[in-house]
Amino acid sequence: MSRMVKGLFADAPDDNFYVKEFERRAVAPKDVDIDIKFSGICSSDIHTKRGEWGPTDFEVCPGHEIAGIVRAVGAEVTKFKVGDRVGVGCMVDSCRACDCCKVGEEQFCQQGMVPTYNGYYKYDHHPEKGNKTYGGYSTGIVVDEAFVLRIPDAIDLDKAAPLLCCGVTTFSPLRHFGLQKGQHFAVAGLGGLGHMALKFGVAMGAKVTVLSRGTSKREDALNLGAHDFVDVKDPEAMKSAAGSIDFILDTISAKHDLNAYLSLLKLDGKLIVVGLSPELLDVGVFSLVLGRKTVAGSLIGGIAETQEMLDFCAEHDIHPEIELVSADYVDEAYDRVHNADVHYRFVIDVEKTLK
Ligand code: NAP
Numbered sequence: 001m002s003r004m005v006k007g008l009f010a011d012a013p014d015d016n017f018y019v020k021e022f023e024r025r026a027v028a029p030k031d032v033d034i035d036i037k038f039s040g041i042c043s044s045d046i047h048t049k050r051g052e053w054g055p056t057d058f059e060v061c062p063g064h065e066i067a068g069i070v071r072a073v074g075a076e077v078t079k080f081k082v083g084d085r086v087g088v089g090c091m092v093d094s095c096r097a098c099d100c101c102k103v104g105e106e107q108f109c110q111q112g113m114v115p116t117y118n119g120y121y122k123y124d125h126h127p128e129k130g131n132k133t134y135g136g137y138s139t140g141i142v143v144d145e146a147f148v149l150r151i152p153d154a155i156d157l158d159k160a161a162p163l164l165c166c167g168v169t170t171f172s173p174l175r176h177f178g179l180q181k182g183q184h185f186a187v188a189g190l191g192g193l194g195h196m197a198l199k200f201g202v203a204m205g206a207k208v209t210v211l212s213r214g215t216s217k218r219e220d221a222l223n224l225g226a227h228d229f230v231d232v233k234d235p236e237a238m239k240s241a242a243g244s245i246d247f248i249l250d251t252i253s254a255k256h257d258l259n260a261y262l263s264l265l266k267l268d269g270k271l272i273v274v275g276l277s278p279e280l281l282d283v284g285v286f287s288l289v290l291g292r293k294t295v296a297g298s299l300i301g302g303i304a305e306t307q308e309m310l311d312f313c314a315e316h317d318i319h320p321e322i323e324l325v326s327a328d329y330v331d332e333a334y335d336r337v338h339n340a341d342v343h344y345r346f347v348i349d350v351e352k353t354l355k
Pocket residue numbers: 041042043044045047165166169188189190191192193194211212213217251252253254255256273274275276277298299300337338340342344
């Protein structure tokens with residue numbers, strides 16, 4: 001039997017969120033039915049709701065940083081049981097058969113992964129083929145077990161939620177592009193993604209510098225474990241940091257001058273972009289050829305890698321800094337994220353406040 005849950009919906013870019021009841025599908029043999037306890041607010045939710053990446057397919061119920069407890073499982077589920085602590089990230093399905101899916105890079109599925117919200121189930125193997133996806137700003141979700149993650153006991157559920165997107169999005173490129181112990185690593189933009197990148201960089205043994213606009217986040221950055229801080233608005237500070245960094249992870253959510261960041265790299269340095277600026281970023285060829293520099297991008301991470309990241313966080317006692325908010329605070333939280341006033345991830349207390 002399907003069940004009704006409550007969700008936070010928006011109908012237009014400038015409208016506020018409102019609470020609505022909607023249906024979650026009956027539990028199919030491979031499904032896990034989850035009571036959502038906490039849901040993180042990612043800047044991607046904001047880009048989507050505000051139509052910044054192009055027209056949004058409204059209505060939208062965002063949320064792809066989901067942590068909760070299993071309330072029921074289908075007859076063929078093997079990995080989870082009722083009462084387990086679980087998470088769901090940015091994807092709820094993929095084709096499962098292409099070269100990317102076969103090697104656990106479902107986020108790059110050649111037929112297209114199905115996003116947790118604002119997408120459509122489209123594969124024949126899926127019980128909800130043709131239906132739209134609604135995300136984690138809701139009291140419950142039903143997800144195929146292949147896209148459900150186990151949350152280690154060492155991580156509190158509220159702090160686990162953001163790891164499902166901002167954790168894996170920053171962990172994956174450090175692994176894939178090979179951040180080495182002892183290297184000088186810099187995080188561009190100290191927001192949700194940035195502060196997780198900082199923590200992973202420290203745990204992986206790098207010297208970590210934060211690149212931020214102004215000095216207001218200097219003390220926080222150092223308290224979070226950064227070794228150095230550069231105000232990118234200060235020409236003297238930028239000049240003295242020039243040519244000193246091996247690896248930059250760029251988490252910036254808006255247009256910025258990539259060439260200025262590239263000038264900070266050493267010979268063979270890498271700048272990996274994960275921030276999804278709605279506007280094009282210009283790269284001058286001389287910024288690349290002088291110093292043989294690399295610019296590349298990365299998108300979240302695969303399911304197995306997401307589990308690896310969660311286990312890494314448990315092992316290294318890494319968790320996001322969160323501000324727990326009520327469901328009726330989401331519109332204000334969006335404005336604060338937009339103004340870079342987030343320390344460092346908003347998490348909605350779904351169970352207590354989404355009524
Ligand atoms: P966030 O918390 O808002 O952090 C973004 C940070 O970027 C801000 O704190 C700010 O840092 C900096 N920033 C913002 N506007 C800027 C500007 N105009 N110029 C320079 N710096 C600016 O956002 P988030 O949740 O971490 O997400 C960051 C970006 O990653 C978003 O675009 C999001 O959509 C994207 N994302 C990508 C993936 C992926 O798979 N690739 C996954 C998740 C999210 P300072 O205040 O320190 O300057």
